Amino acid sequence: MVTEIGQHAMLLDGVTFSGGEATLQHRFLAQVFTALRREPNCEHLSVLLDSNGLLSERHWPELLRQCDGVMLDIKALDNGLHRQLTGRSNVRVLDSARQLAQANKLMELRWLVIQDVNDTAAELEGLIELIRGFPHPVPLRLNGYRHHGVRQQGKQWPETTEHRLSELIAYLRAQGIEAYSGQL
Known part of the structure; x- marks a missing residue:
């Protein structure tokens, strides 16, 4: 290789x-x-x-x-919601985010936005708090959830609209977070 x-x-x-x-x-x-x-x-x-x-x-x-760096995916800040979405705890994910940020190796944090599921006010505030706790600014890439390539269980969740991603990005930027959409 x-x-x-x-x-x-x-x-x-x-x-x-x-x-x-x-x-x-x-x-x-x-x-x-x-x-x-x-x-x-x-x-x-x-x-x-x-x-x-x-x-x-x-x-x-x-x-x-x-x-040189890591791009890290976040599904949910609330552990219960993360378990619901992934079947696993988010403790290691959040610990990894902090560890990578501390080492200045967190190049990008990625948030998979599932509209009306993990884009609540509480999740947004948790995400903002996490990012503000990093010693250096870290860009946040928002990816809208799509049904393409997911298992049957994943089709129960709605796809995320471009409009919702735009709303979230505007809100996050107003909070001082470097946020952008990963959609094509």
Whole structure:
């Protein structure tokens, strides 16, 4: 993999590791990151990671030594709502967000907005409080929920309209949050 990236490196600015949850293979990723940093053709490449934040706190330092930054997904700030949406607690996700921000490696926080489900006033206030607690400003990318590619259970939730995303972005910006839409 590193050899192939090196062969095309002159055409690239960087590489992002994503798909499923890349950090499930954190040991392998650490080896790949190290190999990329040692490859002369790849010295100029940024190395980013896309994550849902469920990686244990103890495994982040090894990845962050070789990684330029992480883009982290947030589904809900309320733990009960997060469990309803994902079947898991959000404690690790929020701990990861804080740990990455503290290490100045949180490049972007991503919020999957499910209209009328996780876009409540309480969720917005929790999100604002989280971001304001970071030592450095972190951009917030809002992605509208879509039914494409989701399991049957996920089709029960409404899709998010562009209008709702625009309302949320305006509100967040008025609160001093660097927010933008990830919609195409």
